[in-house]
Amino acid sequence: MKKIEAIVRLSRFDKVRDALAEIGVKFFTLQDVKGFGLQKGTKMVYRGSVYDSDYIARLQLDILCSDEKADEVVDVIMKAGRTGEVGDGKITVLDAVHCVRIRTGETGPEAV
């Protein structure tokens, strides 16, 4: 079992979701995250001061899948999420030692 965490642009989210659906990933978990760093955010103006926003807004998708499927999922996200501009995001793959579906108690690949 793998847990894949993908950080993508808001504007690419629709594409990524649809691409995932095509390869049979029909459910994932989503959260709003902020990319925080030293490089530039977005130009902002407030009461006469021009400044950069501290952070950039990104979406994080958490996807559980079987070990075999992981590469395909990463691939698909990479293709659908890419614009080529700085800031396209990252995909991290973690090992999940265990996974349970609360409703049924199924574990492992059947649970996702």
Next chain:
Amino acid sequence: MKKIEAIVRLSRFDKVRDALAEIGVKFFTLQDVKGFGLQKGTKMVYRGSVYDSDYIARLQLDILCSDEKADEVVDVIMKAGRTGEVGDGKITVLDAVHCVRIRTGETGPEAV
């Protein structure tokens, strides 16, 4: 050390929290997440259009615990979080290679 990520229903949160307390898990981290998928969300109406919400709202609990305790924690969440209806959520167990309490610098099982 294990990191347990449990995605549960909002309406089961109180039960899960209390059940965890009973087995001695007295602290965990919580965040709002969205379950995103192809199946139905909630029926919504807005200005004459009836539609399904894109996502369902869920809570994610992150719990750090010792390897021995992990099974008990998973078990307890499963029992307290279950309604039997589709949408009860998932529990994932990850291996934490290291864990530190910032205040004291304690590591490993003492840190949780």
Next chain:
Amino acid sequence: MKKIEAIVRLSRFDKVRDALAEIGVKFFTLQDVKGFGLQKGTKMVYRGSVYDSDYIARLQLDILCSDEKADEVVDVIMKAGRTGEVGDGKITVLDAVHCVRIRTGETGPEAV
């Protein structure tokens, strides 16, 4: 590759961010989380009831870095994030089996 998840106080965030920048961690992901537990939150008053807030607010930083760098990162966060009062938070280190930069497709340490 390691994924480091650090839960820190809001009031220490600036210090932690600057300390990380000094050791060359120039990008990380941030999210608002709630620390939920049995101990006290903050004293609150509402319409004549004095009570404790259910949770305490914390920030979670997710940092990807190479295996070698991990200890330094943990160390730096621990120093910058510590106040010595209860509630300073935790740092967890997970193994990332894989990591990709979406823009370029670079993997592993080059991707972070």
Next chain:
Amino acid sequence: MEQAALEATFTANNVWMLVSTVLVFIMHLGFSTLEAGFVQKKNVVNILFKNAMIIAIGLITYWICGFNLMYPGGDFAGGFFGFAGFGLDMPEGAAGLIEYADAGYTYWTDFIFQGMFAATCATIVSGAVAERIKLEPFLVFATLFVAISYPITGMWKWGGGWLDAMGFYDFAGSTLVHAAGGAAALAAVLVLGPRRGKYTDSGIKPIPGHSMPLAAIGVFLLWFGWFGFNGGSVLSADPGAVSLVFVTTSLAAAAGAIGAFFVSWMLFKSHDLSMVLNGILGGLVGITAGADQMLPGSSILIGLIAGAIIPFSVVMFDKLKVDDPVGATSVHLVCGIWGTLAVGIFGAMAGVGQIVTQLIGALAVCAFSFAFSFGLMYALKATMGIRVSEEEEIKGLDIGEHDMEAYPEATGDQIAFN
């Protein structure tokens, strides 16, 4: 006074009464935002929906029967009940205009000013039963309450009924509007029960409202509207009377804030905004019965006491497990009764006899209003059911009753740039 000048005065009077009508109207927005601010995010659409419907229902039912129940004219017997027929019909010519109220206002002005009042009374209930009552039975309740109960008790005094004959005084409605609404709210809450999770074995668990700015907007708008509520109750633009009412009303509201400020500091060692806001309302409700009878000093005292009552009253109702998310019972019922009694304690009418009369009046109106509401709620409970399911209460009434959210969020719009 010769005719042309009389007509000019009539015009000026009527302008004031219409301005007052507009001001009382906007109190509905005040109630809406106050109540919206004091409920949880998941029940905001529901409370706004109820408030929008109540003003509609209030006006339409007042046209159907309310006005003629409340002001039946000389036709009623015994002073307890009378009805002048359905619908409206302006008397012809001067009889509906300059002669209608001694050049104070026209027939239509009378109707619309009183109609706005009527609707406020029903609104008081809506906040107290928030976050757990089903929409349809609530609307039925509001319709019958405003169509029947409010005009009947109102008639007892303002329609020239038995309380009026007895010498009971209630200038702008501390009893007839506020305590009546508050008693109905209390009855409704008792039948309905508290919100799930409020009173637990380990004590009272407050359920904070989701937006203090909305609540504060509500209180300021209510104060704003109160200038019309009390100022319009002079029933003309009489310069001395209206301006005195402005002074007493404002000072009582100000003193209410100060009273609540100090008492809540004493009791809770904290500066509780929700208490100060309720204190202002308490001061306003308190002065309403005698706003034209007091000098500034007395009005300050009345407001100060009303404001000081609020924190005690809120705590008391909570101890009694009367769950009222917006404090309607404390503000409208308790301070309404206080204000009614104050007419016998301070000001031009002070006297033991008057206190007794005031007490009788307040109790009679509250008793009727309570009984009517209790019975009606009970009947609704037995038939339609009045409480949402536990699951819906957790989910929120916005999704449960309206399939909507108050603050819909697009994916990732929390931070809108990319």
Next chain:
Amino acid sequence: MEQAALEATFTANNVWMLVSTVLVFIMHLGFSTLEAGFVQKKNVVNILFKNAMIIAIGLITYWICGFNLMYPGGDFAGGFFGFAGFGLDMPEGAAGLIEYADAGYTYWTDFIFQGMFAATCATIVSGAVAERIKLEPFLVFATLFVAISYPITGMWKWGGGWLDAMGFYDFAGSTLVHAAGGAAALAAVLVLGPRRGKYTDSGIKPIPGHSMPLAAIGVFLLWFGWFGFNGGSVLSADPGAVSLVFVTTSLAAAAGAIGAFFVSWMLFKSHDLSMVLNGILGGLVGITAGADQMLPGSSILIGLIAGAIIPFSVVMFDKLKVDDPVGATSVHLVCGIWGTLAVGIFGAMAGVGQIVTQLIGALAVCAFSFAFSFGLMYALKATMGIRVSEEEEIKGLDIGEHDMEAYPEATGDQIAFN
């Protein structure tokens, strides 16, 4: 009437007209919050910015030329167009004061009351084109529309032009303000196209507004302001007339809520707050043409029908892929035409001939307003471009046009304690 009394009446009349002006002014806040509530979080600064600029532009252009285009006096030929010159100039002495409008109001009052009206008409468009129009071309559009188109069609009736001569009746502007604004909105939307992602292959995807409380505040404030909009259109404080207008206006609004309530329940099996809010506005727009001609019963019917029309109309426009985030076309155009026709169906002027006249008037004004706006938008599209880039539409116009967020968030301030 002898002089002193006449002056007193003049003073009272003018007070009322100024109060009405203030009430119409606050409708701009009503529009602002309504529209802000009905757009997504990422476009809120933009809609507020547009509304703040529109009132400024509306007043300044009305000073430059609007007033003298709309009320050119006897100078114009044929009744289609006239212009009395740039700027303002109060007639000297009594001619600009007591004699200016038969002791109804002064020259300055006339200008400022009418100026507030003018600005509302432009505001109607701003909601319909929200979330995708570029700021600068929109401001150009608003400037020219309010400076030229609105006063020209307004003159046809209120300035004594050909529609007035024909017997067309539009008391406070169901056609001249609302349908005119609505027709302009429709034209603008057609040129501009729908928001990205609204009409997809798999059907209509609603894009919910971000704040129902803001929307509700908007509707209550609009109703509040409408007392001045309709009440001030009596053009004096005549007690009988103004108070009747208050009654008809309020009852129609109330009935609008009820009409929309039942129809949207029937159609969608849900209690849609946005429909009830639009229903109130529909009722208000509907009664506006004949608010002084109706008795309470007819005004309720007019409002009920207007409210019932709203859900159907909203669905219809959506089927036609006319994407109007706030429902301006349904509320202002459709109910505006309905209200104009209703003058011929109900009330004192009812009659087949009148219906025809009303229809001609409504169509003529809408046609002109539509054509003017369509042409202007088209020209702007060809020159400056009127639509933001797809990327900007996704990011939101707040960042795109203003480099700001409506609800800036500090890191971690969602929960502010530590």
Next chain:
Amino acid sequence: MEQAALEATFTANNVWMLVSTVLVFIMHLGFSTLEAGFVQKKNVVNILFKNAMIIAIGLITYWICGFNLMYPGGDFAGGFFGFAGFGLDMPEGAAGLIEYADAGYTYWTDFIFQGMFAATCATIVSGAVAERIKLEPFLVFATLFVAISYPITGMWKWGGGWLDAMGFYDFAGSTLVHAAGGAAALAAVLVLGPRRGKYTDSGIKPIPGHSMPLAAIGVFLLWFGWFGFNGGSVLSADPGAVSLVFVTTSLAAAAGAIGAFFVSWMLFKSHDLSMVLNGILGGLVGITAGADQMLPGSSILIGLIAGAIIPFSVVMFDKLKVDDPVGATSVHLVCGIWGTLAVGIFGAMAGVGQIVTQLIGALAVCAFSFAFSFGLMYALKATMGIRVSEEEEIKGLDIGEHDMEAYPEATGDQIAFN
């Protein structure tokens, strides 16, 4: 004028003055929401609390001594200070009514209208010191400022003091209310210091306010209230004068928006909503001193310049490290002085001598107000301490001073369904 007609005029005048009072009252809501919108989420309860208390304190202290300090009557010596005793006492009979102000308004009206003004002056300070001042010392400051300083400088002109004798003109308070409040704000900010993290080594770090809709609501409500602020300062309902004031006030506000629009585009290449909102307020403050002296053209110029000043002034204060989260110093102090001078530059009183007189008046009032506030703040700093701890500033004053949040969130209520 014979008696009956005179009384009718009196009634109409007094209605207008009371309506103005109500409008000035609602400016407090305007200030509340404007300031709430311009602070961070974690300090919203605090700002609302301060504003609710200020109106209460303002009215009560005006009753205690303010009114009699500001309008001491013939008793004062030299024109710098006078006091007619504590509390209020309406002159008997006609002396407090029709004769009190030549049939303009009653004694009570005078008190309550002036009392609302007084409270606005204190409110100006509250925004400038937001997000870092301790609650209790601020309330002490507000109490003493509004009870003593404001009435003393007010008396110099409106109470018939030395500035009045000198020919200084300030129609509705560009100097006496706005610049006085702005100078006090400046003094307070200087003693208090900037917010933590605003002025860093790497430059100015803006701290955006948390809600632009609240800020916009505030500005619209302030404009709304300004019709009473300026319109009521005519001190009667004189149709010509009040309607002219409406025109000049509105056009100046509109022009202020336009001035700020163009200048902030020039300076920042962006459409900064907060600047346009401040520009509107700048225009309003600017016209206030001479609203009855200007023709439309001049009022537009005055507003345009005021609006254009705003962006420059905001940037200047920021360069000087005067940290004013809401722009009170720019809007009230700078535009207040500009408006005062404008009386000598444009309109009926223009002339070099008048400019000098205006300058003397403005400087004298600002100097007194600044010195009083600086001394008082300094004394409070030395005794109670005026600044919250660094930790509390980070956590926010809502938790620190009030143990509350402005937007409490239940677990998971961000998305309320399940």
